[in-house]
Amino acid sequence: MKTVTLNHVSDDLSGLQVVDAPEPEPGPGMLRVRMTKAAVHPSDLNYIRGEYREAIERLIWNLGEERPSFDVERSKLHPQLPCIPGGEGVGVVDACGADVNSTQWLGKRVALFAGPPSGTWQEYVIAAPAQLSPVPEALPDEQAALMMLNPLTALIATRHVLGVEEGQWLLMSAGASAVSKLAAAIGRHYGFRTISLVRGEKMPDQFPEQLGDVVINTESQDLREEVKRVTGGRGVEFALDCVGGSVAEQMIASLTDGGRMLLYGTLAGPSMQLFSRDLMMTNATVGGFYLPGWLAAQTPAKLGEVMGELGRLSASGMFNVSIAAQFPLADAVAAVRASQQSGRSGKILLDFD
Template sequence: MPLAIAITGPGGPEAMKAVDLPATEPGPGQARIRQSISGVNFVDIYVRSGLYPLPPGQSVLGFEGAGVVEALGPGGGELKVGDRVAYIGHPLGSYAEVRTLSTSRLVKLPDGVSERVAGSTMLRGLTAHMVLQKVYPLKAGEWVLVHAGAGGLGQLVTRLAKRIGANVISTVGSEAKAGFAYEAGADIVLLHTSEDWVEETRRIADRRGVHLAVDGIGGTMLSQTFAAVRPFGMVASLGQAAGPIPPIEIEELTAPRAIALSRPSVLTYANDPELYRQGTAALMEHLQDGLINPIGAEYELKDAARAHADLEAGRTTASVVLMM
């Protein structure tokens, strides 16, 4: 019987258990796919730990994956058995060898885009598209600050921002990770552990600060980041890998800063059919055009708990995946 990784309640990596998951026949508008890869993301950790509630009736983790269609229900649209597909979004369930889900969620992979690349890029790629096109439509010549620039999301945001023609300042937690951020295209890499990274960011960005700051670190980093943004700029808060974000007073955003704060959700973005279509189509074009999304660590499906522990502890760079 196909293998899956499930939880019955919130907890640490030890809460994740391998279970047998019977393959189900696809109903109307559904497809069953044999998966080859699943992405591992911080949002999975948020669900596992209880920060985000586990949806009723669901226990298998994971929001993105890729594989091959092996069965179709009535009304499957243009898909056919044997098509290579990828997806991101609700419902959970990508930590599984086989799963059945709506065909409206599936994106047919074009020639030249592998399941391995697509299945490790969908969530972060759509997040980067959301931030750079919807949250703050970035323009050539503008300045972007990308925290955790060596991570999977940080690298993708950097690469896409450079394709637009923007200038990128990345921050990393150690000198050892700086090379990954530079390889992704960052113009300048700073240590966010240094005392003067905010002042240095403002100095580099025309002595005014960046137009857009992308923060997936959370904790106290978000409030520090406000001071690195120029008036009428934007801060996008995408996660809290470093822990809960302390309450923010509206006065922190007002004059003389006069900046905006956004807390966008890629899962909400993916639930909008038109935004999902636009975002995934753009992502596929970038991947066909050579957009690189390196995989920093891969694990067998049965080792998903170790993948969570390594990602949570900051022992990984770039994307983290489970292979089936």
């Protein structure tokens, strides 16, 4: 089978290579998924560039450790190289190991949540049942390949971490990003109001129906003045930031008394600016959100609740996103380069057919 292997970290993608590998066989309790499509996400670049390793090496439990871990119990070590990237995709279960209900799974089309060392950028993926979610029949592969990571991030961040309620305001950086557009859709469904921050004069005209209730162009409008105007001078109860840098500072300064901001990305780099008294004087808080860590900390009942909600909303078409381009697996490097282009109108997929 063909796989995309990361041999060394780099900014120029020189560590990525498409290679041949033996088809894997599922062990006890595991299944094999024949992939049809896989997503290319910014989080994949964090592995390719070595940014996740640099980030977790700073964590206190990793000080002095040869191999850093994502969690304090050291149950999820950073993958060693070479490894296979790819956080999610869609495929068909074509083999089951011992102790797996083959009647339940064999031949089923499933969305897959994975990641290095054995991610979705390969023709066959070995996975546990907990990593899979059956795909609604009406959902095409292009949307099913994107059904997990971004929708889960938007849903969990807004509904289960921040707990944004009907009528409240949510301010979002990178308003044209997939997560922000999904959060705006969730807001329309549940009745909370959203403000999308975008850059560039043409951005709001490309997909106005997918953005928030209010769009602020940070290149031509004053962020805080606009937030003050649309919220009647109160500021926003919640903010969701994947950028950092100076944008994060302005978002913190837009929070109302007791407001909360959640960080889930670092598009502007690993650091953010912060005026401490913007938090102190408003009793506001800033927290972090890392999807795999959140999922690992939940009970089976809570995960079932979240996945059930995800399935219902996905089946309604709420999470459908634009697809900018699809690339064959052999052109994976070109696909990753395309995903880095600013101003894209949609997501990039790898196509295995």
